Amino acid sequence: MASLLRSAGRVRPALARSIARPVSRVAPIALSRQYASPAAGAFFPDEPTAPTVKTQIPGPKSQAAIERLSKVFDTRSLNMMADYGQSYGNYIADLDGNVLLDVYAQIASIPVGYNNPTLQLAATSPEMASALINRPALGNFPQHDWADILETGILSVAPKGLDQVFTGQTGSDANELAYKAAFMWKRQQQRGGAHVDFTDHEISSSMTNESPGAPELSILSFTSAFHGRLFGSLSTTRSKPIHKLDIPAFDWPQAPFPSLKYPLDQFAAENAAEEQRCLEETEHLITTWRAPPAAVVVEPIQSEGGDNHASPKFFNGLRELTKKHDILFIVDEVQTGVGATGKFWAHEHWNLSSPPDMVTFSKKAQTAGYYYGNNDLRPNKPYRQFNTWMGDPARAILFRAIIQEIKRLNLVQSTAVTGNYLFDGLKQLAEHYPKEIQNLRGKGQGTFIAWDSPRRDEVLKKAKSVGVNIGGSGEKAVRLRPMLVFQQHHADLLLERLEQIFKA
Amino acid sequence: MASLLRSAGRVRPALARSIARPVSRVAPIALSRQYASPAAGAFFPDEPTAPTVKTQIPGPKSQAAIERLSKVFDTRSLNMMADYGQSYGNYIADLDGNVLLDVYAQIASIPVGYNNPTLQLAATSPEMASALINRPALGNFPQHDWADILETGILSVAPKGLDQVFTGQTGSDANELAYKAAFMWKRQQQRGGAHVDFTDHEISSSMTNESPGAPELSILSFTSAFHGRLFGSLSTTRSKPIHKLDIPAFDWPQAPFPSLKYPLDQFAAENAAEEQRCLEETEHLITTWRAPPAAVVVEPIQSEGGDNHASPKFFNGLRELTKKHDILFIVDEVQTGVGATGKFWAHEHWNLSSPPDMVTFSKKAQTAGYYYGNNDLRPNKPYRQFNTWMGDPARAILFRAIIQEIKRLNLVQSTAVTGNYLFDGLKQLAEHYPKEIQNLRGKGQGTFIAWDSPRRDEVLKKAKSVGVNIGGSGEKAVRLRPMLVFQQHHADLLLERLEQIFKA
Structure with a gap:
């Protein structure tokens, strides 16, 4: 465990830069292409490098689809009308061209990324x-x-x-x-x-x-x-x-x-x-x-x-x-x-x-x-x-x-390392925004991390507008449930977008 | 309903011949190829024309597979170790080359035949x-x-x-x-x-x-x-x-x-x-x-x-x-x-x-x-x-x-017609073997037919030896749950094999 923390510690400067970088505060905003190509060793090399937010969510096309679905299926718990054909790796897409970093992952149930090529092979066998x-x-x-x-x-x-x-x-x-x-x-x-x-x-x-x-x-x-x-x-x-x-x-x-x-x-x-x-x-x-x-x-x-x-x-x-x-x-x-x-x-x-x-x-x-x-x-x-x-x-x-x-990708170990890195980043964020991140928990538990937020539902809603899909749990917890293919560059992006919300 | 019964009535002579036909009583026996090609209009034209029984069931290969499975999975309710790659239409195959007419159909849950080509297309889309x-x-x-x-x-x-x-x-x-x-x-x-x-x-x-x-x-x-x-x-x-x-x-x-x-x-x-x-x-x-x-x-x-x-x-x-x-x-x-x-x-x-x-x-x-x-x-x-x-x-x-x-195949109507035909055939069988078929029921209910048998479990077991997979329900009922692609020529075969059991 100690070695993992040291490993996360070594990359802290990049994280600090990431958090400090100014980002647009206008929402809805087009956030794509703010990043260069992801770090070498990315599990999905052709994954989007950042979210794209083109419309409010739901946008007009999604609204029409929701209206149609609600006639035959209860949609009152609907969070986002997804277009899985356009989703890839850690990114979930909708009908309006919005592409969000997904750290909720179908209520913690997508393991290795949308349209994972290995699963595709199994599914078509x-x-x-x-x-x-x-x-x-x-x-x-x-x-x-x-x-x-x-x-x-x-x-x-x-x-x-x-x-x-x-x-x-x-x-x-x-x-x-x-x-x-x-x-x-x-x-x-x-x-x-x-x-x-x-x-x-x-x-x-x-x-x-x-x-x-x-x-x-x-x-x-x-x-x-x-x-x-x-x-x-x-x-x-x-x-x-x-x-x-x-x-x-x-x-x-x-x-x-x-x-x-x-x-x-x-x-x-x-x-x-x-x-x-x-x-x-x-x-x-x-x-x-x-x-x-x-x-x-x-x-x-x-x-x-x-x-x-x-x-x-x-x-x-x-x-x-x-x-x-x-x-x-x-x-x-x-x-x-x-x-x-x-x-x-x-x-x-x-x-x-x-x-x-x-x-x-x-x-x-x-x-x-x-x-x-x-x-x-x-x-x-x-x-x-x-x-x-x-x-x-x-x-x-x-x-x-x-x-x-x-x-094949050693994803359990990767999740342990990425989780420690993410936890440290969140701990730093909590120090800057103690009202926003309370009772941070999940240290040493991979990416199974959560904290309490006095304005939880608002934070989750705003997260979409800055390109991140996050879920909650209990009465006030923000819960992170990224996939096992969530890596350091995703953690950097998540931390940056969270700070953007907290600053606003 | 009346017209369906008349329709079934018109084909009665063929059924009568089928029931009267003598069949071998040695079991286990190789029963294949007793029939010519099935009637025109068969939903599975290249389906087996009759069951093949090569070994006792389970045969040696199945026994080995059952033994292996039982180490990790409870197999005490196992009925037959199936080879679905060799199953087709109304016929279920096992590892020992036995191919049975299946009127149980995974406890009434296979609708349109094993390896149905239309479903194959959907499954590979x-x-x-x-x-x-x-x-x-x-x-x-x-x-x-x-x-x-x-x-x-x-x-x-x-x-x-x-x-x-x-x-x-x-x-x-x-x-x-x-x-x-x-x-x-x-x-x-x-x-x-x-x-x-x-x-x-x-x-x-x-x-x-x-x-x-x-x-x-x-x-x-x-x-x-x-x-x-x-x-x-x-x-x-x-x-x-x-x-x-x-x-x-x-x-x-x-x-x-x-x-x-x-x-x-x-x-x-x-x-x-x-x-x-x-x-x-x-x-x-x-x-x-x-x-x-x-x-x-x-x-x-x-x-x-x-x-x-x-x-x-x-x-x-x-x-x-x-x-x-x-x-x-x-x-x-x-x-x-x-x-x-x-x-x-x-x-x-x-x-x-x-x-x-x-x-x-x-x-x-x-x-x-x-x-x-x-x-x-x-x-x-x-x-x-x-x-x-x-x-x-x-x-x-x-x-x-x-x-x-x-x-596409009008299978609900087909099942109504085939069911009436089968019921009439069973009624005739019941008249010849009143101890074997008691309380015949399901008239006008498609192929959802059952009867009581004082030696039910023995009948179900013998059915396998003559090439038919049948299930029971309750304490003494033989229940027929064929697929919707079960047709008149399958009914003839079923009736013939049942008579073979009753005669033995």
Whole structure:
């Protein structure tokens, strides 16, 4: 880690120049061609060298397209009507000729750049065409090369200690499938093992949604957590009322997630006490909640909930608690996984004494599922964890190509280095604009960086006018979720445009 | 309908000859080339003319592949290790050179044949490649042609009266999204309209999964129903204990689904009384259940639950009940939709006085979602019905190609005609083998045909040895779910092979 910081330190003068450079303040403005060609070693050598802002966003063509779409599809959450044919690398284009540096990346789900040529090859392969048009019911009629696709793709990046996978389609799906596996595991354990059959009472009560067949067990999650929006996953989501209002939910417990003070190194003692308090409350809930938890689920960095961090010690504490009370530890890496934190899986930062029981993934993987290692997590009979498609080989083939691209370009390491460089630049910016950048966080976590802004929504809106697409999280956080092909020259550009907003 | 039956009647002699033809009883046997070229007008002129059975299934190569896969993926529900490169039209191939007539079609989800050339074109188009590699967060950054893809695809086959869609990815997903829309609609209505804001109590209680924010409302479903396997959908699924055991469920009501006697025309009075009983019990539950239903969800033909039918009068009764009690009527067309019943949507058979409030789809659509028509079903604020991907343009493009192929070949009408022909043939078989084919059902419902068999699992197993891949449903039903490209010559072959099994 220290060497990475030094590496970022060496390039600081360029950054300083970049920040100091005066830029036009008129918006909307045409910002293109302010830069010379990007640094040597650019992953997308023919990428735009800077954003182009030609109109307000949405411009007239986009407005017409939005109006048309809104007749048949809800567009009230629409952020930008995109033209993906014109998007490339880190740049997203719209119908009006605007081309923005994209550090939101489809809510953190584009891994290696728009129209990535390696993915293009995979997408146009005969193998992909067959996977698309001959979609199998994987549990019944898997394609003969499914083991190969898994082993050379999804499983080639399996977290340490986890060598099996159950595939799904979305992050919500992945988490709910993991929860189901946890409930079946816990009930089997309570029953006395895989060989003990269901009682008649369990069988009959399951059909009327009553205990013991439909057991009064729970999944413990944390305040501000986000694990998805279907009924089981939403019951563990505690991000915002708008995500939960009016939807029936299970009576499941939420433990407090540590509320840390930043910068972390200045509040070490207070933060340690806060984490200890949260661990104690977690244990209290595990041992006393009316529907006992079968598992604890946690995000390495709470993302939708506002980019909330905790220390490796906290997560090690959770791992110990789950072992002590014989329940499962599920790590939800839907948003943190696949490289963005400078490790392939964010929980690698923790150096756990034993691996999580399950790790869920989606987003940048462009497919979804949960990894596991313990054979006891295979339910004792077939058809218990089952559905028609059980994932999608087409998307699994795409993830394999994404993995190949990540390895070819060493993108996890690159993201670690670029992230440190970007964090240092933001720290400098925060010193100049302390009201604009508060509670800067994500140091040493790749480009998975965020800060709080008292005028967050205004900043995000203004960012578009200066050529950058940025997202928020929680109530006031600006969250950066660039792709893994985000490099130093992109970081320079982002820092410059942020300063432009703060100055205005 | 009458004209279709006459049309099927005219070809009866050929069927009779087919059934009477003696066939070899040795199994496993090589059955290929027993037929001359298929009838003129075959949709796949170069399709195999008959199955080939070279080995027991699984054969040695398949066994090796299964063994390898089982190390990383649960294979206990595996039915057949498929080689999709060698599959074509209605025929599925395996690694050992076996080529079977497939009337199960990936659990009813392959619409227009393996390696269909029209789908091949769509799958290899630049548009598809872009959709695969530039996957948008559709709610935030839709691609500019999303309205066009919807209008020329998914919405071009929207059920009458429903002109909007919310897209998802699986059948479970589609149903749960529809349930969420129903709950938000009902609570808005109880609150007094879209303009009435949430109370502080609703907001705070939603975050702790408690009422009123997480309301005590329900979805009413029926005995033997199948609506999916995630937590909300599984709470409405009542198919089999193995689907539900050990998974926590919501305390939601189930009404009795009519238990009809076959043939329907011989038991008209008894069946009408049974349906009336079920409607009365449904109304009783709607008015008295502790968590009042926001919606009733029903399949046009209960599929996983054993192929249970009810009359149009019953479904019209449900529609009236939901209107009377001001709740929503959701029709789950995940398995029945997209042509298999001889109508594009099975609920078209009912001639409803007003359309369903929502219709869900997946499987043969190769994508998923729910149709709706009422603007009040758009929640009153953005981000209430939302998730990262909200469907998949790649799969929506594929569904468009499927629709084009269905229209080009007039496959819905063809399925209606072939279905009648097949039903008549099965009726004749049932007369010769009354113990083998009991409660034959699906008359006038295209190829969506099933019957009960006292030795169902044995029949399904033997079917493979004579070259046919067939599935079951419920405890004892043999269910036919051929593709829409299943034609008369396939029906002849199926009937012949069934007789071969029954004779043995």
